Amino acid sequence: MAMVSIKDVAAHAGVSPGTVSNVLNRPGKVAPATRERVEAAISELGFVRHGSASTLRAGHSRTIGLSVIDIGNPFFTEVAAGVEDVVSELGYAVILGNSAGSQDKEDRNLRVLAEHRVRGVLITPSGEDPARLDRLREHGISVVLVDHPAHRPDQCAVAVDDVAGGRAAVAHLLSKGARTVAYVTGPLTIRQCVERREGAKVAMRAAGLDPDDLRVAEAATMTARAGEKAAADLIAEGLPEAVFCANDLLALGVLRALLRSGVRVPEEVALMGYDDIDFAAASTVSLSSMRQPTYQLGRIATELLLDECDNPDTHAHQHIMFQPELVARESTQ
Amino acid sequence: MAMVSIKDVAAHAGVSPGTVSNVLNRPGKVAPATRERVEAAISELGFVRHGSASTLRAGHSRTIGLSVIDIGNPFFTEVAAGVEDVVSELGYAVILGNSAGSQDKEDRNLRVLAEHRVRGVLITPSGEDPARLDRLREHGISVVLVDHPAHRPDQCAVAVDDVAGGRAAVAHLLSKGARTVAYVTGPLTIRQCVERREGAKVAMRAAGLDPDDLRVAEAATMTARAGEKAAADLIAEGLPEAVFCANDLLALGVLRALLRSGVRVPEEVALMGYDDIDFAAASTVSLSSMRQPTYQLGRIATELLLDECDNPDTHAHQHIMFQPELVARESTQ
DNA sequence: CCCCCTTATAGAAACGTTTTACTTCCGGCG
């Protein structure tokens, strides 16, 4: 409970508090001899700068917010790893928010971030309401969208083309001979789910099929458990020749349920996931999937955010769109 | 950039700033009519409390730190989910730190947490140096150990018995007929790795084998990739009849490498992981593992931490030790 | 030798909230 403040350091080093602050923030501005004396005092007394006082006075914090849809999904974990790597060298802190797909929870998290006056926010939004993000911007908090295209021009966003991904995935399934395809998706409030479905329909149309024949099974969450349940429904209603899942977690659940019911994959049903998480390659029947530059998503978004915060004048907003990549494995042999 | 402060709210509602603060923090203390007027002003002006100012004056923040060894490991993700669930209802923020097994990085993260004057810290320490944590305590920051036994009596800790887990795992392998066992582990600076090894040796001794015959392969990280590499080494040096891995990520890597080399699991080599992450059940050959109450670990640790912060006088420090549970699957049939 | 300019440091105000001590107002009790 020492609570040693900048004043104590100043007294101990025989300088003024202002000089200590300069040592901390603009070391170049202070004479080497003085600086050393101050630094000695700092470590002798075990001084740790009070971040809140600093934030209050300086008007900005050394903290960013990261709001994701599901921290249990390795996709977002890898994004977070990218964020962490960029941020930790700078002594920034990351406040993590998990919206769990709920807009209410996301709102609560954003409010917490606003109270903390974070420097900026990286967010994969749960829904399609840009207004809530604009509120943050009104408070002077920069926002960069992750895995989501920009809502507006004066905003950075790093995304992956989900329509193209959905199209490639289903085109691949169709190329393997499937004519009936089911799409197992998470909540259709989630943009990614909607766009991958649109991509799927594009592929069907291109193959001369009726896009409306795409059977859509909407799961409540994007988890393996929900995938199992969705697969049970599919089995009950009659299996299609191919199943495209909105992410790998769903796909792993579907795979488990199918195999448990004695359905052979890919012989009877071909299966595609999305995200290409590490575990996709390791599953019972290795899973074909759409690979995304996940870690890069986190890294680049963070770099854009920090640039926007540090150089508000010269910063050029960017809309980056990656293309996903098909990874074919056993589940679509 | 509105920056509406408590003063603006006070002026707008025709009260003093102190009263607004009371509405915010002790709503019972202010007359209903006044309260309503203030609340109206708050929402009309879009006021958001400045957390740093609050922290500075009040002397404590509404933030906790969470420091884990590897955010990419689903084990820790699930712990984090438990933490998040407890904390988010209270409007607390979680600052996430990923030590990636490096003590330096952990130190940096702890420093950031200290600067932020977090209310408390949940940590799965990377190494065995209690001093760094004592430094936090000197700053009035409570620390609860997660997945680690207490360093000292006046401290909360929530752990799982790793010696028992290692013993049970290897006993299970031996019960399936294996006589030669390899232990694929992460860095032996990590306590869990050491204790699971000790448990493994106990099991060997109990089975009448020489504990020193346990072949130990130490990987640099606890990831699937490192597991693949370790398996390659094992193959080169001659395979044991059973492999016990310090966690499921390593085990999945080992499994992948073995299968790719044409080694049959479990016929030629039996394999056990640890943690029972979701993906263990879904892997090519489903993975036997040691299940831990992961989500509960996070929940309970958080509850202990908050109790310690909120009721420093009545709080009773607890050392909770769970027992892991063997889950046998195909990899040890 | 003096003056001015540069550089280094000191001093003080300000950031937005919480909290303590104090005032005011009422109703009830002695």
Next chain:
DNA sequence: CGCCGGAAGTAAAACGTTTCTATAAGGGGG
């Protein structure tokens, strides 16, 4: 009828930094 006590609200100080302005010291040129 006066006083006391509680309720409701106010005013002002304080939290630990940062940053602005001003001052002091030192050095070089006239």
